[in-house]
Amino acid sequence: MRLNVLFDHSTQGGYPYGVYHANDNTADAVNYNRNSDYRRNVLSAGMNWLYRGNAFRFNAQTSFQHSNDKQHIDQDFTPQDLFFVTTQLKQTLVSQEFTLRSADIQGRYHWIVGAFGFYQKANNSVETQFITRSLATPKYYNNPTWAAALYHQSTYDLTKSTHIAVGGLSRLTEALTQSVGESNIILGAKEVVVTPMNGQWQVSYKTATGETISLCSQHVITTVGAYALKTMLPFVEEADMAAISALRYAPIIQVSVGLSDAHGVENKAFGGLIPTCEKQPFLGILFPSACFSQRCPTAGALYSFFIGGTNHIEMFDKTDAELQQMVCKGLTTMLGLPANVQPDMIRIFRHERAIPQYELSSGARFEAVNRIEQAYKGLIIGGNLRDGIGMADRIRQAVAMGLQIK
Ligand SMILES: Cc1cc2nc3c(=O)[nH]c(=O)nc-3n(C[C@H](O)[C@H](O)[C@H](O)COP(=O)(O)OP(=O)(O)OC[C@H]3O[C@@H](n4cnc5c(N)ncnc54)[C@H](O)[C@@H]3O)c2cc1C
Numbered sequence: 001m002r003l004n005v006l007f008d009h010s011t012q013g014g015y016p017y018g019v020y021h022a023n024d025n026t027a028d029a030v031n032y033n034r035n036s037d038y039r040r041n042v043l044s045a046g047m048n049w050l051y052r053g054n055a056f057r058f059n060a061q062t063s064f065q066h067s068n069d070k071q072h073i074d075q076d077f078t079p080q081d082l083f084f085v086t087t088q089l090k091q092t093l094v095s096q097e098f099t100l101r102s103a104d105i106q107g108r109y110h111w112i113v114g115a116f117g118f119y120q121k122a123n124n125s126v127e128t129q130f131i132t133r134s135l136a137t138p139k140y141y142n143n144p145t146w147a148a149a150l151y152h153q154s155t156y157d158l159t160k161s162t163h164i165a166v167g168g169l170s171r172l173t174e175a176l177t178q179s180v181g182e183s184n185i186i187l188g189a190k191e192v193v194v195t196p197m198n199g200q201w202q203v204s205y206k207t208a209t210g211e212t213i214s215l216c217s218q219h220v221i222t223t224v225g226a227y228a229l230k231t232m233l234p235f236v237e238e239a240d241m242a243a244i245s246a247l248r249y250a251p252i253i254q255v256s257v258g259l260s261d262a263h264g265v266e267n268k269a270f271g272g273l274i275p276t277c278e279k280q281p282f283l284g285i286l287f288p289s290a291c292f293s294q295r296c297p298t299a300g301a302l303y304s305f306f307i308g309g310t311n312h313i314e315m316f317d318k319t320d321a322e323l324q325q326m327v328c329k330g331l332t333t334m335l336g337l338p339a340n341v342q343p344d345m346i347r348i349f350r351h352e353r354a355i356p357q358y359e360l361s362s363g364a365r366f367e368a369v370n371r372i373e374q375a376y377k378g379l380i381i382g383g384n385l386r387d388g389i390g391m392a393d394r395i396r397q398a399v400a401m402g403l404q405i406k
Helices: 170-180 226-232 238-245 310-317 320-333 362-375 391-405
Strands: 002-013 037-052 056-074 083-102 109-130 135-156 190-197 200-206 212-217 220-222 249-259 271-273 282-286 301-308 345-356 379-381
Touching (some): 249 310, 301 320, 362 379, 379 391
Parallel strands (some): 220 379
Antiparallel strands (some): 002 037, 083 109, 249 301, 271 282, 282 301
């Protein structure tokens, strides 16, 4: 349940107008005899009830707002006592919404039903006083408005949805950092060891300065690669850990190549994978500048060459110079750039354990993970050793793990 109440009061003196003379485009100084001002009181309140069940979620949102405005103006804007205007507006608004929606975010069918209603009362009065004639002309307006609606929406996703992080993946990590709070994130932690302790978990690690820190928690989620779990979870049965550690990772070298002039060669695509029968030294080439803005100068291009994999482990032994030569040749043979083209930027990233290989041993690994999680409550083993290897799998897994500990 969430309740917000806000009261706002404002008092302003006002209306510094002088008489304007159109013939010589001049205005007199501000000079009038009656006090002019504006006062307003606003009270806003909102109450929200949310129930999260396994089958549905229910939300009730109630809002209330009352405002009271009063305005006094010396309407002649001169030192003479001629006209004075008082305006008042009182507004009251009440609204209520109920929504019931499916809780299943993994499935393809989603539904929502809801009811919404509001009532608004607006009382407005304007009174002009003609002082010299001892006459006033008050006018009163009363405008009630209300509306009600019932609604329902059913959605069935025919295909798996495709997502793209506009601006690139860094937008996702930026948003996550903002949500988690930068001060709650520890980077560069070394020698991380997790230990069960009196129904809770102790996590100890070494900071960059060599200091040892220990944390205590109800839950621990790991997303490190399978190769790192043996040292991190030393209490796990040897047979279970062996089933996890057996996971092989393909090594991949990524070479980023930037050109300030792409000589008119345009690749309007995400990139491509290269079949073995092509007998090329590359697994694939991606075109980041075709998908994301600000990756290169307007006439240029940014490419990402992927080299290696389980069938070409020997590529990992190539020197930087050899890889550069290979990629420069590929710019011509694979992408059709002129033979003499020279990249303006080349960066090489060697990912020793890049892509986990879901081989026949995977079933035993998944079973071992389940056994460990059953035996040690509060421990969740995630990451790319289970639930798929791509980014979309990681995001789906992260949502499921978040809901699991909520
Ligand atoms: C070159 C390359 C290109 C890719 N392109 C795509 C793509 O286009 N689309 C897509 O869907 N997927 C892509 N992937 C796959 C995607 O990167 C992975 O699915 C995803 O990064 C896996 O996330 P993860 O958190 O499970 O593992 P990782 O990203 O590998 O993260 C594991 C983390 O654990 C840390 N770690 C390891 N050991 C320890 C330890 N002992 N203590 C503390 N920390 C430790 C590592 O430093 C690392 O940061 C690509 C992968 C590679 C290598």
